[in-house]
Amino acid sequence: MQMRQMMKAIGFKKHLPIDEEESLIEFETFKPVAKGHDLLVKVKAVSVNPVDVGVRKSGHGTLREPKIIGWDAVGIVESVGENVSLFKKGELVFYAGSFKRSGSNSEYQLVDERIVGHAPQKLTTAQAAAMPLTSLTAWEALFEQLEINPNDKKNNNEKTILIINGAGGVGSIATQLASWAGLKVIASASRPETIEWVTKLGADKVVNHRLDLVHEVRKLGYEYVDYILELNDLDGHWNEMAELIKPSGKIASITENKRPVNLRKLTKKRATFAWEWMYTKSFYQTPDMITQHEILDKISSLLDQEIIKTTLNKAFTPINDLNLKEAHKIVESNHMIGKVVVSDE
Ligand SMILES: NC(=O)c1ccc[n+]([C@@H]2O[C@H](COP(=O)([O-])OP(=O)(O)OC[C@H]3O[C@@H](n4cnc5c(N)ncnc54)[C@H](OP(=O)(O)O)[C@@H]3O)[C@@H](O)[C@H]2O)c1
Numbered sequence: 126m127q128m129r130q131m132m133k134a135i136g137f138k139k140h141l142p143i144d145e146e147e148s149l150i151e152f153e154t155f156k157p158v159a160k161g162h163d164l165l166v167k168v169k170a171v172s173v174n175p176v177d178v179g180v181r182k183s184g185h186g187t188l189r190e191p192k193i194i195g196w197d198a199v200g201i202v203e204s205v206g207e208n209v210s211l212f213k214k215g216e217l218v219f220y221a222g223s224f225k226r227s228g229s230n231s232e233y234q235l236v237d238e239r240i241v242g243h244a245p246q247k248l249t250t251a252q253a254a255a256m257p258l259t260s261l262t263a264w265e266a267l268f269e270q271l272e273i274n275p276n277d278k279k280n281n282n283e284k285t286i287l288i289i290n291g292a293g294g295v296g297s298i299a300t301q302l303a304s305w306a307g308l309k310v311i312a313s314a315s316r317p318e319t320i321e322w323v324t325k326l327g328a329d330k331v332v333n334h335r336l337d338l339v340h341e342v343r344k345l346g347y348e349y350v351d352y353i354l355e356l357n358d359l360d361g362h363w364n365e366m367a368e369l370i371k372p373s374g375k376i377a378s379i380t381e382n383k384r385p386v387n388l389r390k391l392t393k394k395r396a397t398f399a400w401e402w403m404y405t406k407s408f409y410q411t412p413d414m415i416t417q418h419e420i421l422d423k424i425s426s427l428l429d430q431e432i433i434k435t436t437l438n439k440a441f442t443p444i445n446d447l448n449l450k451e452a453h454k455i456v457e458s459n460h461m462i463g464k465v466v467v468s469d470e
Contacts, residue, residue, distance in 0.1 A: 132156040134231035135446050136191035140184045143453045148181070149230075149446045152191050156233050163206040163235045166218060170254035170468030171229045171444060172197035173452040174294060181453065195228035196221050199244050199254040199468075203233060211238045211418060219244040219421060221258035224404040230449060239414045240407050242421020245428040248435055253428075255437035255464035256298065258403060260424045261417055262379055263299035263354075266401040267306070270377040271352050278307035285309040287342060287350045287369060290357035291328055292319035295379060297436035297463045299354055300326045305432060311342060311350065322462050326434075338365040349374065357459075360384055370396045377401050438463030442470070 131153045141148040159165040177194050199219045202212050212218060220241040222229060244253045267273050273281065286303050290296045291312025303310045304327030312328035314320045315335040323331055332341035334357070342350065349371035355362055355378040366376055367390035375397040391398060406414040427433045439455060441448035444467050452465045 130156040132232040134191070134193050135195075135444075135449055136193040136228075136230065137181055138188045138191050139186075140182055143178075143181075143450055143457060149449050149453070150191060151446045154191075154193075154231070157227075157235045159204045159206040159209075159235060161206040161208050162237045162239060164202050164209060164212055164218065164238050164241060165204045166198065166200035166220075166234050166236060167203045168198050168200040168229055168232060168234055168444070169470065170199045170250040170466055171195045171449075172254045172258070172294075172464050172466045173449065173456050174258050175456055176224075176258075177228075178453055178457050193227045193231050195230035196224075197254055197256075197258045198222065198229035198234060198236075199250045200234070205238075209238050212241065212243075217244040217250075218242065219253050219257050219425070221261055221403060221417075223407040225408060230444070237407065237414075238418065240417040240421075242418060242425050245425045247429045247431075249468075250470060251440045251442075251466045251468040252435040252437045254466045254468060255294075255435050256424060256428070257421060259294040259298045259436065259464065260302075261420055262295050262401060262403040263302050264420045264424070265403065266295075266354055266377045266379060267299060267302055270399040270401050271354065271375045273303075273306055273308070273352065275302070275306040281307035282309075284351040285311060285347060286352040286354060287332075287338075287366075288312045288328075288354045288356065289334055289338070289362050289366075290355075291323035291326075291331070292462050293356060294436065294461060294464050295356050297322070297326055298433070299356065300328050301433040303354075304328070305427070308352070311345065311347070313338065313341075316460075319462055326436075334362070338362065339368045342369055352376070354378075355380060359386065363387065364390070367391055367394075367396075370394060372396070375399065379403075436463040437466055439465040441465075441467045443467075444469050 313334035
């Protein structure tokens, strides 16, 4: 009988503050085997998202086995399952992965080929690792949930979108994609660094989300906006959005409310409100799950053509518990600009 191979991984058994030694620990576990639609990927670079912090922190007690988190990776396909048709061994891929499965903070990871893209050729692995989760979120929110057609530039030129939190991970790619689609982009940012960052990414106007957004937007000469993409604090911005949305306009949010959302505020305007959750397709194994493969391939091509650029802003090397802790600390601050990545090269 063949001995099962081992691999290194990083995870947690206790939900501890990041400064505590055991908040993230290195350990050894079995190297998984690819079956069905799965790719086994040798991970080269990962990014840290607010979801990593949320899952690490929430919960009580001690887990029996360490939990491996991490939702963003770039790596090389090491082997493929018997049903795989989109990729072959040796290819460089990037993906965000599934909420239900073991994460990317490990030497090797299994991922379903239908949610994986070919990594951009012209970027470093760190630059590419910044992109998958936030790009999928921004793409699905803009072009699926807000139903903006990215190819109808002429129509989009007439339309305005307010992106609340333009400089964070998702906002940094959403601003670029909305601008590429031809929309007039009003992005929110509250500090000189974030204002400069969103302007470089293509925002036409910048408003301050620490001030009254209704006043901020109206000061620019807009009574209403056609679309709103909410990327930080739905509760805090709900009333402003209800006031600013144009009659028949559309709002999408990626953040959870902590108190009931008063949808009644949208009734007279017959405005649409839609959620975006990047994991929905893989979580429920929806028939259109493969669209995440298509979106990532499209993002890869836009990056290689330099139509959009990486949102990488901070990088640590190599992948280990200490560097992942540093990355978690930055994301926890809620002042992230672009993305933070931990990579082996
Ligand atoms: N549903 C999904 O599929 C999905 C996917 C990805 C992320 N998310 C969630 O979406 C949120 C954003 O993710 P992210 O990765 O873009 O976050 P991030 O990079 O951590 O966002 C940091 C940015 O938030 C801005 N900010 C802080 N407070 C704000 C406020 N009250 N209003 C507006 N902006 C504020 C900060 O700007 P200033 O410093 O200039 O104030 C900072 O640049 C997180 O809650 C995350 O969990 C959901």
